[in-house]
Amino acid sequence: MSMSADNNTLRVAILGSCSVLATIPLMAVAPFVSIPPLTNLAIGTLAAGCTSMILTSILRLRGTQSSLRKKQHQLEQEAKALNDHAILSMTDSDTRICYVNQKFLDATGYAPEDVIGKEPVEFYEKKDAAFYTDINKRLRRGESWSGETRMRCKDGSIMYSQTTILPRDDDQGRWQGTIAVRTDTTEMRRAAAAIDTVAALRGLSEPVVMFMPDSLELVFMNRAAKETVGWSGDTYLGKSVSDVPLDLDIDRLRDGLRQLDEPGTEQVVLRFMHMGATFDAGLQMITLQSGERRCFAIFRDMSGEVELARAREEFIATVSHELRTPLTAIKGAMGLLLSGATGTLPDKSRDFVAIAHRNAERLVLIVNDILDLEKIVAGKMEFRREVGDLCEVLIEAKAANQAYADQYGVTVRLEGTDSPALADFDAARILQVITNLLSNACKFSDKGSEVVGAIAVEDEVVKVSIIDNGIGIPEEDLPRMFDRFQQASNADRHHRDSSGLGLSIVKAIVEKHGGTTELSSTLGVGTTVSFSLPRAVNASWPKKLHVVAG
Amino acid sequence: MIKLLHVEDDPDILEIALMALELPGVFEVKQCSDPLEALATAQEFAPDVLLMDLMMPGMSGDVLLSRLRELPGLETTTAIFMTARAQPHEIQSLIEKGAKDVIVKPFDALTLADQVQAIMERP
Structure with a gap:
């Protein structure tokens, strides 16, 4: 002064x-x-x-x-x-900062030369710029303004402050700029956010536990975590993770914590059992502002997923055994008959046994394909692709499905098979795809209705569509129909006899050919399942396709 | 003649396998449709090779093998499983339990005897 x-x-x-x-x-x-x-x-x-x-x-x-x-x-x-309490800044008549106090410099990290002569709006959050322009208009009208502001500090962080800005004038009442008085509320906001976060964690349905990584001392357990282990209140305080009645091996836990210390490891998941249920504990390390570290463990009850995986495995094993055992007898008997081990067969009889034997082989191929679905998805299955006419496969599939169509009283009609539709594909696999789609269409169609198998050659793809006028699929089921073990919720399992694998096999095989699948359906009107393969032009075609193995 | 004990609960497969194994005339085949029957007769029959189904009612093939191994004279007899449960990890598990190999169902009837012989002769 x-x-x-x-x-x-x-x-x-x-x-x-x-x-x-x-x-x-x-x-x-x-x-x-x-x-x-x-x-x-x-x-x-x-x-x-x-x-x-x-x-x-x-x-x-x-x-x-x-x-x-x-x-x-x-x-x-x-x-x-x-000065000791507040962050002060003043602007001149050109709305440029002409004064800041030490508190301002300390709080924002700026040096005087960083701010003097600059417009305040340069230090505000960009998205708030319009808001501050409005405030400035109010100040020029002689009105003061109070509220929360967000300033960008030199290190890029945001400083929240409770701010009052007053217009400044001289003894003649002429505009001289503004004076802003701020109180830093960043810490208060952080504290409030922390309280909100803890409140959210407490109410989270997933069990959450926080503990010290070295001593394993518990510092937080939410309600779900306490309910899981039968605790209540703050009784966990002062206890260790090893006191928690979970069958979580502490040595494995410490191994997991060590892994979290390795660069690039953000999360470690430990699986363990508790009361007959399977849990996954997702461990993450966090560093507090004080520099202390805490380990967060979020538990997920994986029993449903584990049970589903087990059911899938069991299903595959059952299909494997139940289909392969009779196939062993059929194929073995046919093979022995054809070998002459039981005596010489009349020529006509031998032809029929050969047909039966060949189709038994085809069944073996299909069963194996189902069991190999995992391999397809994992990219470990080989496809013997060559350029051929998809029309031939569609015609073959129709013939193969004739008995099935007759069983359901459905007529199958083909469209677009007059001219070649060339693509690069594995004939046996695509036959499996079309057979699968045709049998589905017949299965879910009304007796006396028609199923259409159509081929369309487009600019870059050849599209095969199987169209039925059947019961249709509810709209909410459509997105998951290509998932494994999924069926439409209106499918009558007892009468329709589906494994729930068909469309996922179709999708996997088509995608391995670089193709795409589509499904559209209207409940009570019908369903169209299509797949498209990249169109091929190859001089080596036409040639005879050998679709049936054996 | 190679003495072969075949244990299988499915009568159709028993019949087909019997014909298939006897085709080349190198095997003397004894068949049991029940694991307990196999346990009762194995020691007396003293087989050179055991050919067993895996999934059988009452006792699974791997349990039967461990029981047979307890019988004098059968501690190291070549054991081969025939099973439709032929996922890689399942085959590995059976080999770890003392099987020399696994023949996957459906087997080829015309080459079954050759397959068994080849496995027996393998070191």
Whole structure:
């Protein structure tokens, strides 16, 4: 703070050399600056009066000076209190920052030269710029503004502050800029966010446990975690993870924690059993602001997934055994008959046994394909692809499905098979795809209805569509129909006899050919399943396709 | 003649396998449709090779093998399983339980005897 005087004013400056907060006119001094000439008596009288007046004025001036000193002291104290508590900044009449206090520099990390002369909006969050432009308009109208602001600090972090901005004018009421007083509320917000986070964790349905990674001392368990182990309240405090009645091997846990220390490892999942249920514990390490580390464990009950996986495995094993055992007898008997081990067969009989044997081989191939689905998806199955006419396969599939169609009283009609539809494909696999789609269409069609198998040659693909007028698939089931072990919710399993694998096999095989599958359906109207393979042009075609193995 | 004990619960497969194994005339085949029957007769028959189904009612093939191994004279007899449960990990598990190999169903009747002989002769 400083004081200075000239002919007309006594200037009181605070808050640093560049700012002027109070300009006090020296009205009491002005009458003594110019005194007119007078007579002796008058002078004498006047002298006596003047002496009295001067003395009075001097006393009054001294009183004023004393009052000013007190005012100055008070202002100094107020300024110090303000500076110690608040973040202050001032803008000039061009809305450029002309003053910031030390608190401002400490809080934001900027140096004075980073901010002086800049517009405040440069330090606000970009998305808030329009908001601050509006505030500035209010200030120019002489209105003050209070609210929360977000400033970008030098290190890129955001400083939240409770802010009051006042318009600043001179003694003539002219706009001089603004003065902003801020209180940093970032920590308060963080604390509030932390409280919200903890509240959310407490209510989370998944069990969550937090503990110290070295001592394994528990520091947090949410309600779900406590319910899982039969605890309540804060009884976990002071206990160790090893005290928690879970069948979680502590040595494995420590191994997991060590893995978390390895670079690039963000999460480690440990599987363990508890009360007959399978759980996965997802471990993650977090570092607190204090630098201390905590381990978060989020538990997931995996029993459903494990049971599903087990059911799938069991299903595959059952299919494998139940189909392969009779096939062993069929194929073995046919093979022995054909070998002549039971005597020479008449030619006609031998032809029929050969047909039966060949189709038994085809069944073996299909069973193996189902069991190899995992391999297809894993990319470990080989496809013997060559350029051929998809029309031939569609015709073959129709013939192969004739008995099935007859069983359901459905007619199969083909479209677009008059001209070649060339693609690069494994004939046996695509036959399996089309057979699967045709049998599905027949199975879910009404007796007496028609199923259409259509081929369309498009610019870059050949598209095969199997269209039925059957019961259709509910819209909500459509997205998952190509998933394994899925069936439409309206499918009558007892009468429709589906494994739930058909469409996923179709999809896997088509995708291995670089193709795509589509499914559209309207409940009660019918279903269209299509697949598209990349169109091929190959001079080596046409040639005879050998679709049936054996 | 190679003495072969075949244990299989499916009568059709028993019949087909019998014919298939006897085709080349190198095997003397004894068949049992029940694991307990196999346990009762194995020691007396003293087979050179055991050919067993895996999934049988009452006792699975791997349990039968461990019981047969307890009988004098059968501790190291070549054991071959015939099974439709032929996923790689299942085959590996059976070999770890003492089988020399696994023949996958459906087997080829015309080459079954050759397959068994080849497995027996393998070191």
